[in-house]
Amino acid sequence: MTVRPTDYPDAAAPAGAAPPPTEPVLTGRGGKGGGAMTIDPRDRVQLAEAPVPLSRVLALFRPHRVRVAVVMALIVASSIVALAQPFLVREAVDVAIPEQDVRLLLLTVGGMVAVAAVTQLLGVVQTWLSTEVGQRVMHELRTAVFTHLQRQSLGFFTRTRAGEVQSRLTNDVNGMQGVVTSTATTIAANLTTAVATFVAMLALSWRLSLLSLLVIPPALWLTRRVALVRRAIKAAQQRHLADLNHQIQEGLSVSGVRLAKTLGTSERTAEHFEATSHDLVHLELRSQLAGRWRMATMQIVFAVIPALIYLAAGLPATSGGMTIGTLVAFTTLQAGIFRPLLGLLNMGAQWVASMALFSRVFEYLDLEPDLPVPTRPVALDPARVRGDVRLEGVTLRYTGADHDAVHDLSLDVPAGSTLALVGPTGSGKSTVASMLVRLQDPDAGRVTIDGIDVRDLEQPVLASVVGIVSQESYLVHTTVRENLLLARPDAPEAELWRALAAAQVADLVASLPDGLDTVVGARGFRFSGGEQQRLAVARTILRDPPVLVLDEATSALDTRTERSLQRALDELAQGRTTITIAHRLSTVRDADRIAVLERGRLVESGTHDELVSAGGRYAELVAVGEPVQAPVG
Structure with missing residues (x-):
């Protein structure tokens, strides 16, 4: 098993120790990975107010069920194929090397390389298919939400908080993309890998498997507990940093400085900034110490686990005639079971976070338009x-x-x-x-x-x-030509100029270096208020x-x-x-x-x-x- 440098950020991996699972980057609401996650209270409230039936989520994937089935099959196949690795190691250590059987050694070594190549190839195909499914589902959902919101009345947008619509359409839908392409497959992979690994451990040595059942649960609990503590500290740091940035933006802007000078609050503003900065010092110390204690604790735990396995394998009463190859293969499997088990421990939090995202998006899809579309529209030329x-x-x-x-x-x-x-x-x-x-x-x-x-x-x-x-x-942030063509996409250029002339603005547009292809800027800021109005009149003409x-x-x-x-x-x-x-x-x-x-x-x-x-x-x-x-x- 390869030990990545990120597995031991603060110290070298001890020889023979099982590498501890890495703590992933925590992404806040809807974050994913195998590290410690807690259920966000806001997600609980969201699901309580707008529960989402699982059948509705699954319905999104019904058009893609063949690809989803293939992805699940690839996950299972990849997990099973990967389990051949420790058995090949056992055969090489116990038979091929001691007996100098070159043919068997070449076969086992070739098998190890083949296992690695096949699992990686299956992983590439799985990633491709799951990403394709996720992107298609998100495209369909994003388009459905955008189209549905366009049917809402102007009153909906005036009473909805600024940025809320954009947040749900971008942040929440993008978060759901992670759910579709990563969280579901990660849960499936973790479950398959954990079950298959433990079955293989039992096949190698039921005695050592029983020992692992005694040692692994407290190790997992300790790892998760320390990670949760560190996560809480990191969250506090993020809040204080956000507060500090807010104070900098407000306190050192032109308007903020003018306000502070006119109200005489400069000293109080500086004291507030000093207090926030001082809190960050203590939080950073706690974060660093928590990191060191975490690594120290985990180093001890993950040194004790293989040590106990070696002890059990060496004692006549518990070894059961275990070979060196079996011991090496078992420790490899035992080390690999931690990551999927930690991932499964987070399944509840991942599930709540994921369903909360679906709930927020479905809320918009379920909105009844204030202005219903006519069921039998009148044909009018x-x-x-x-x-x-x-x-x-x-x-x-x-x-x-x-x-x-x-x-x-x-x-x-x-x-x-x-x-x-x-x-x-x-x-x-x-x-x-x-x-x-x-x-x-x-x-x-x-x-x-x-x-x-x-x-x-x-x-x-x-x-x-x-x-x-x-x-x-309102002018769209594009060219004069494109703004006019919003009214009639098929209008020839001559008609554009006639409309501009009727609106008393043709001479102005003609005098610009780019003419009709002049970019009007955000909300038309390139032009004065009166010029914007005349361009709008030309569009209506x-x-x-x-x-x-x-x-x-x-x-x-x-x-x-x-x-x-x-x-x-x-x-x-x-x-x-x-x-x-x-x-x-x-x-x-x-x-x-x-x-x-x-x-x-x-x-x-x-x-x-x-x-x-x-x-x-x-x-x-x-x-x-x-x-x-x-x-x-």
């Missing part, structure tokens, strides 16, 4: 849509709110006309826009386009019918929707940028049913109809002149707001 928009008695209350965001609201927007929605903040204007594009569904009533309930349209069809330009335009929603598209812009963008929006609105939501009343005075909302209710509607003359709520908004001017350009 966007090119034939007239654009008649109606809200019929619509009511919507957000979760946790004490009043309706929109209450019993009815609006009629004939095809090709323009409707402006105005009102104070919180009056329900953006809620109306979100229902039109089906980011929200009403609790009562319905929203229709050409008499068809938007809930009966598939999302791609609805997106091609209703286009929206909002205050917060390219989609050519018959219904257009302008949700406060210019409210955050300066006057000059607003004028340029307003010209682009006017170009975009021509010939379409347009619903404009605005705080600046000057942008809506020429609308065919203006609807005034307050606390989700329609309080008055009419043209600009009619509403001003009526002296109602709209007239009050005009009086307290900016002066109403004729639209620019």
Whole structure:
């Protein structure tokens, strides 16, 4: 048996001693390996809240059951073939060498090499197949989760903690990959190896096997116990290091230094840092001493075990006529049984950690979409849509709110006309826009386009019918060309330039060194806010929707940028049913109809002149707001 340098990191391996099992790197939740593991309390809570039936996990592997069966067969075959090694050693030591039988010696030596080669080859094939199965299962699961989450409403993402979705889709799924490709095969290999090794030990010497049964359990318990102590110390070190890094990041950042100086907390911050650093000194001392004590204890234990075996083999009462070859073969087997036994001791913790990962991912797969997909979608050709928009008695209350965001609201927007929605903040204007594009569904009533309930349209069809330009335009971190092609993947370059020209941004893009292939940067930071808005308008023009929603598209812009963008929006609105939501009343005075909302209710509607003359709520908004001017350009 080969003793690896990592088996004895602090001292040379003593002659004839069985090498202690290495303590693997512990990876926290879901960590795997043969070293000491404890069940994470968070995993217990996760499984208590969302238990996972084993049948559901096994169902993931059903399409790959042939490969899984082959992997299991290879594990068993590899374990059995490897057991031939000590018997070959016994034959060489007891027969071939003493009797100078060259032929037998060549056969046994060749057999040893063949055993090593076959087990390694089987290991390569096993790794290849298990990794392939794991990758395929993870690919299918990752894709299923991503696709399912895309069906969730916008409300799901607003109420879900930032980073939680990404964590489950990446960290948890990647952790499950380790479960699929390593943990399951490791448990199977450990179990097979432990059983086969002990059977071989019994075949060689039942007396020494009984002695091993007395010695091995306490040795395993001591090894695991010391490893758990060291793991606890390492965990404390990691927490303190994380705290130290957090203090460095906050205390030495520009904002942190400014805060400390303005509040006079520099001295307290330094004292806190000193205390954390001081704790790390003690933890490092404990860690090093625990490591030395661990190695010292294990060196003694693993020196005692072969010594007792040699003693039993040498005493006439217990030897049973044992040969030297049998003794060598037995000690080799006895040394190899520790690693799989330690692995089996961790099976419970590995199982809980693994099932907790599946539980977290299945939780997302089991989410019922707030906006269900239509069971019988209406076939609608966007090119034939007239654009008649109606809200019929619509009511919507957000979760946790004490009043309706929109209450019993009815609006009629004939095809090709323009409707402006105005009102104070919180009056329900953006809620109306979100229902039109089906980011929200009403609790009562319905929203229709050409008499068809938007809930009966598939999302791609609805997106091609209703286009929206909002205050917060979003550009993907890629080129201008790719951002535009999101609207129409098959659009030729000439149409891209026509859309940019209509959005008053063609000259800007043409002046860039890379033109359409200019990378916009994260969230479009390469361009100003107004330029981003105009690129978003160009994208909507390219989609050519018959219904257009302008949700406060210019409210955050300066006057000059607003004028340029307003010209682009006017170009975009021509010939379409347009619903404009605005705080600046000057942008809506020429609308065919203006609807005034307050606390989700329609309080008055009419043209600009009619509403001003009526002296109602709209007239009050005009009086307290900016002066109403004729639209620019």
